[in-house]
Amino acid sequence: MVNKRIDEPTGTETVGHEWDGIEELDTPMPRWWLWTLYLTIVWGIVYVILYPAWPMVDKATAGVLGWSSRGELAREMSVADQARASVREQLARTPIERLPEDSKLFAQAVAGGRSAYQVYCSQCHGSGGAGSQTLGYPNLNDDDWLWGGDLKAIHYTITNGIRAPGIKETRTSAMPPFETMFEPAQFEALLSHVMALSGKGSANSAGAQIFRDNCATCHGPSGEGMRLVGGPRLNDAIWLYGGTRDDIRAQIQKPRMGHMPQWGTRLDPVTIKMLSAYVWSLGGGENFVEAAADPAVKVDGEP
Amino acid sequence: MESREPTSGSSVPPRRGDDDRDWSLATQEARAGEQQPVSGAVAEPDATTVRRKPIETPRQHPPVKLFEKRARVHNQRIDGPFRRFKWGMMAVTLAIYYATPWVRWDRGPYAPDQAVLVDLANQRFYMFGIEIWPHEFYYVAGLLIMAALGLFLVTSAVGRAWCGYACPQTVWTDVFQHVDRFVDGDRNARARLDAAPWGARKLMRRTFKYAIYLVISFWTGGAWIMYFADAPTLVGDFWTGRAAPAAYITVAILTLTTFTLGGFMREQVCIYMCPWPRIQTAMMDEKSLLVTYKDWRGEPRGSVKKAERNPGKVGDCIDCLQCVAVCPTGIDIRQGPQVGCITCALCIDACDRVMASVGRPRGLIDYATLEDCAREARGEPTRSPWKALLRPRTIAYFLIWSSIGLAMLFALGVRNHIGLSVSPDRNPPFILLSDGSVRNSYTLKLRNMESRPRAMRIEIEGLPRAIMWSDTSGRDTASRAVVKAVPPDAVLAARIYVVVPAGAMTGEFRFTVTSQDEQRETASADARFDAPGDSE
Numbered sequence: 031m032v033n034k035r036i037d038e039p040t041g042t043e044t045v046g047h048e049w050d051g052i053e054e055l056d057t058p059m060p061r062w063w064l065w066t067l068y069l070t071i072v073w074g075i076v077y078v079i080l081y082p083a084w085p086m087v088d089k090a091t092a093g094v095l096g097w098s099s100r101g102e103l104a105r106e107m108s109v110a111d112q113a114r115a116s117v118r119e120q121l122a123r124t125p126i127e128r129l130p131e132d133s134k135l136f137a138q139a140v141a142g143g144r145s146a147y148q149v150y151c152s153q154c155h156g157s158g159g160a161g162s163q164t165l166g167y168p169n170l171n172d173d174d175w176l177w178g179g180d181l182k183a184i185h186y187t188i189t190n191g192i193r194a195p196g197i198k199e200t201r202t203s204a205m206p207p208f209e210t211m212f213e214p215a216q217f218e219a220l221l222s223h224v225m226a227l228s229g230k231g232s233a234n235s236a237g238a239q240i241f242r243d244n245c246a247t248c249h250g251p252s253g254e255g256m257r258l259v260g261g262p263r264l265n266d267a268i269w270l271y272g273g274t275r276d277d278i279r280a281q282i283q284k285p286r287m288g289h290m291p292q293w294g295t296r297l298d299p300v301t302i303k304m305l306s307a308y309v310w311s312l313g314g315g316e317n318f319v320e321a322a323a324d325p326a327v328k329v330d331g332e333p
Numbered sequence: 334m335e336s337r338e339p340t341s342g343s344s345v346p347p348r349r350g351d352d353d354r355d356w357s358l359a360t361q362e363a364r365a366g367e368q369q370p371v372s373g374a375v376a377e378p379d380a381t382t383v384r385r386k387p388i389e390t391p392r393q394h395p396p397v398k399l400f401e402k403r404a405r406v407h408n409q410r411i412d413g414p415f416r417r418f419k420w421g422m423m424a425v426t427l428a429i430y431y432a433t434p435w436v437r438w439d440r441g442p443y444a445p446d447q448a449v450l451v452d453l454a455n456q457r458f459y460m461f462g463i464e465i466w467p468h469e470f471y472y473v474a475g476l477l478i479m480a481a482l483g484l485f486l487v488t489s490a491v492g493r494a495w496c497g498y499a500c501p502q503t504v505w506t507d508v509f510q511h512v513d514r515f516v517d518g519d520r521n522a523r524a525r526l527d528a529a530p531w532g533a534r535k536l537m538r539r540t541f542k543y544a545i546y547l548v549i550s551f552w553t554g555g556a557w558i559m560y561f562a563d564a565p566t567l568v569g570d571f572w573t574g575r576a577a578p579a580a581y582i583t584v585a586i587l588t589l590t591t592f593t594l595g596g597f598m599r600e601q602v603c604i605y606m607c608p609w610p611r612i613q614t615a616m617m618d619e620k621s622l623l624v625t626y627k628d629w630r631g632e633p634r635g636s637v638k639k640a641e642r643n644p645g646k647v648g649d650c651i652d653c654l655q656c657v658a659v660c661p662t663g664i665d666i667r668q669g670p671q672v673g674c675i676t677c678a679l680c681i682d683a684c685d686r687v688m689a690s691v692g693r694p695r696g697l698i699d700y701a702t703l704e705d706c707a708r709e710a711r712g713e714p715t716r717s718p719w720k721a722l723l724r725p726r727t728i729a730y731f732l733i734w735s736s737i738g739l740a741m742l743f744a745l746g747v748r749n750h751i752g753l754s755v756s757p758d759r760n761p762p763f764i765l766l767s768d769g770s771v772r773n774s775y776t777l778k779l780r781n782m783e784s785r786p787r788a789m790r791i792e793i794e795g796l797p798r799a800i801m802w803s804d805t806s807g808r809d810t811a812s813r814a815v816v817k818a819v820p821p822d823a824v825l826a827a828r829i830y831v832v833v834p835a836g837a838m839t840g841e842f843r844f845t846v847t848s849q850d851e852q853r854e855t856a857s858a859d860a861r862f863d864a865p866g867d868s869e
Contacts, residue, residue, distance in 0.1 A: 058401040060605055062598075133805075158760030171764040171774075173808075228769075266767035267835070311804070313764065313774055313830055 117142075121300045126185045129307055136307060143308025146301050150293065151309075159312050166271050166288050171312045174268040177201050178257050179316040185306040191292030192260075200292055203260030205285035208244070216240055220282070221275055227253035227265040228273075405527060406600055406663035408510060409520040409655075413682025422498040423507055430501075431552075434559035438462075443821035444784035451561050457822070463745060464822075466782065475741045479734060484609075486730035488616050490722045492623040496610065497677035502602050503661075505595035508549060510661060516542040520658055546596040547588070553595075554587030600662035604673045614672060619703040622721050624676045626656075626667040626698050629710040637691055649693050656680035656698055666698055676700075751789070751854040752780030752824075753846045762863040769835035771864045777827045779846055780856075781819040788849035791815045795842030796833060796862055804828035816849065831862060839864040 034046040037055055045056045077083065081093040092098075117138050121129075129136050148157060155161050159170035168176065177187050187201060194200040212220065216236070223237025224245075242251065248261030255263030262270060270288075271281045293302055309315075438448035438461055445452065450459040458465040458473070465472050487494050496503060516538060517523045529535055558580045559567060570576040571584075594602055603610055617623065631650030640647040650667065657665050659680060664673040666680050684698040705715045758774040766772055781787050792814045793799055802811040804827065811832065819825040833839055845857040 058399055060601060061400045061402050062601065063605070064400050156760070158758065160761030160764075169761070169764065171761060171772075172766055174767045263767070267765055267769035268767050313772065313828075314766075317807070 114142075118300045121303055124303075126181050126303055126306060129181065129303070136311075139304045139307035140311045142301070143304035143306070143311075146297070146305050147308050150297065151305065154290075159309070163270070163272055166286055168270055168288070169268070170309050171314055172268055173314040173316075174263060174266055175314070175316065176255075176257070176260055176262055176270075179310070179314055181306055181310050181315070183257075184309050184315075185302065187290070188302050188305055188309075189292065189294035191294075192288060192290040194290065194292040197292045201260055203248070204287065205248070207284050209283040211244075212240065217279065217282070220245075221279055224253065224264055224278055224282075225275065228267060230273075403601065404663060405524075406661065407513070407520045407523040407527075408661045408663070408679075409658040409683075410514060411659040411679055411682050411686075413679075413685060415678035415682050419498055419507065419677060419679070423504050426499055426501075426504050427508075431556050434556070434564040440464075441784050443786070445563055447563055449560060450563070453561055464782070464784075469748075472741060472745070475737060479737050479741075482730060482734040482737070485616060486727060486734055488613050489621060489730055490727045492617060492621045493610070493613050493674070493676040496603065496613070496675035500609075500675075502594065502599075502607070503675060503677070505549075505553070505591060506599045506661060509546060509595045509599070512542060512545050512549070516545065543596070546592055550588040550591035550595065551584070553591045554584040557587050558583050600673065603662060603675055610672050610675075617670075619707075620721060620724060620726075622700050622702055623670055624666060624674060624678050624681060624698065625670065625701050625703065625706055626650075627696070627701070627706060627709065628667070628669075629706075631667065631697050649688070649697050651687065651691060653687055655683040655687050659683040670703075749854060749856060750782040750852075751787075751846065751848050751856050752778075752782070753844060753856040753858045754778045754780075755844055755858040755860045757860060757863075763865060765865060766832065770832050771835070771839070771862075772830055772832045773862050775829045775831065775844070775860060777829050777844060777846075777858075779817060779819045779825045779827060781821065781823060781825070781848075783821065785821045787819050787821075789817050789819050790847045790849055791817065791827075791829065792845050792847070793831065793842060794845055794857070796831070796838065796840075798837040799831050799833045799842070799862065801829050801831040803830070808832070833862060833864065 033044075033048070034056075035044055036042070037044055037053070040055060042055045042057055045054045047054065078091075079093065080095045081097055082090045083093065084091045117135070120135055121139055124132070124135065129139060147155075147159070151159075154165075154167045155170055156167070161167040161169040173179065175183070177183055177192070186199075190197055190199040190201060192201045193203075219234055219237035220240045221237070222231050222234055223241050225231040226233040226237075241249075241253075245253075248256055248259050249264050250256050250261065253264030255261050255265075267273070269277065271277055271286055293305075297305075433449050434447065436448035437446050438459075439446055440459070444464070445459060447459065448461050450457075452459065456467045463472075484495055498504075513523060517526050526535060526538065555571070558571075558576075562580070567576060567580065571580060598606070631648045633646075633648055634650040634652040635643070635647035636651055640651075656667065657663070657680075659682070660666070661677060661679065662673045662675055664671060666674060678700060680698050681696075681700065685695040688695050688697055701709070701715070702721050705721070709715045754777070756776045756778075758776070762773070764772040764774070777791065779789050779791075781789070791801075793801060800811040800813060801815060802808050803815045803817065806815070808830070811830075815827075815829065817825060817827050829844075839862040841859065841861055843857050843859055845855055848854045
């Protein structure tokens, strides 16, 4: 029931509806309000002309300004790349062993390495660098290094890989399978000796003899390992393929040996430097003083 | 519900063809043209259940008027106590707005020396001796709550005083209206110029006036950005084109809005755009002070001559329209309290002047509560307007408002200027080292809220045999404590490696950090040391 009337006190027309005695005044809008409506229409038309607007079959209308969100992203990315360029340039100039001298540059290298690590390394070594004992991927956080844990050694390892096929400089070592070489009793004696090296179990002379004859060449007379030939350290708490008696027996009988691809041909030198800095920074990185004193570490020149 | 006749028991009539419906049975003596809408609240109980025949009342056809043409307000110059108060308020508020960013406040070499600075880039808010970090945003929330309650308090005590004197829209409108008066003359001259055809003279005057508008607007926008950066530096950067694009864009937008809202929209903002008048309208009652026309005294209106001819029959209002002429929003206060009245009280000044000149007592238009008006109309004595301030509502608002303020001041006074948070590495949760010991890694965030560098000593509480070192030292320096130099007014993230020898006790422990200065502030955070086998 529409019943418009003039409200007496205000002199304003009502909208003509009534609900339980409540009526509504139809106060006229100010004229400028109408102009704002027209203004928004004009704005809409101008926007449609300037910017992408109407969806067509395969893409939207482009707009005369040529703006697109993809283009803006590309522009922002290139700005970010340019901002990084100076850091990368600086990293390319700085030899890896002198990187820690510039703590700010080093922090940037670690930050860059963290991202690169998640892309290229985390598949095997884990996103936190914890590796996997069952699969034989080394933990990068600890202080046990098969091939050396200073920046240069890590850099070399990442560049050339481990047992990477077809790479001359790759780090290579091989442990022969001893499955058929000992009697079971000899095995047990050797196992006891190997476990005794890290303080688990009692030493015995038979095992020590077998160890001296067969193992000490690579693992060192007291199982301290030999990084030159990649002989893992046996007298510590860390076991790549497990530290129980069964694990060690299996490893002696049918040794498993890991592989790591060489990244020198896949990544640019700066990224490899950043990765080296990141792995070194995980908490187990060794200092150069030790590295220099260690003749086992052969370091190549700048990539 | 008692049983009723089926036809009247339900509000929905049974579905039948309308044609065969017997209206004479359903309606009760309804006569065409007599029925008016009846409210359910006041009608007889039957009114809503008894079926009424839908009768069209005779239609009125008011003129269709969807949009209203704006009437320009050319307020006349006036002088009086309230106008002088308004001048004073305008000077104070504008001075606060323009001068605040230039006030200096020495905070030492490591912090800006601007007294009030919203440093968005560095996420700091400085206000004289107080510095707020983003995690303390609740202080800003508290300030906003205080601002809202303060407005409630002011509204319940003195009505729309904010609208009348302190609102930026009011102040800038006032400024622009003075510019109008300065360039074009007073009310009548401005109205004449408005009506005059466009010619060289009008064009020149308008150009001149808009140029002044633009200068004021630009200055307004320019002053705003001074709150967000070091003002002297920013002024230099701004004029040499080195300021951030956001600065130029902000100034441009604020220049435009000031030019539009202050120069042209003016009272339209108060009447149509601003929600605050409507909220205040809901908060006012018969005990609120407002600018009121005392109609029992003024009505019926009539000139002095008419009053002389009919003694006792004509009220005090001589219908001179001075109150309308001086009103900055162009309303007629004699129509009663209304949303367009910003209670600037200029009409009081105008009316008092007129009353004095015709020899009648002042206060035909006056600050009064509606309650007092009714009392005065009945001839009873009225209370002083100041008494209107002291009533339970205003006192309650004041107590809440001031207790929030005091609570915030107290919290600011006792807050810690040091902070520590610990996040343990969860991947991997622990590292076995070659010597059989176990290492856990933590990222500690050391917060230094003082504007000077501080040495902070991190210690371990618990974990008897644990030692630690940080990313910048090395394991050879490991001990029970690590000292870190934290930059001024910053958070330092430090990697901390904690090692526990094989077989030692692990589990819950606590990091504490102590500032190595005379304050010796401390903070602590709980942490947990995980070791192999813990999870089993």
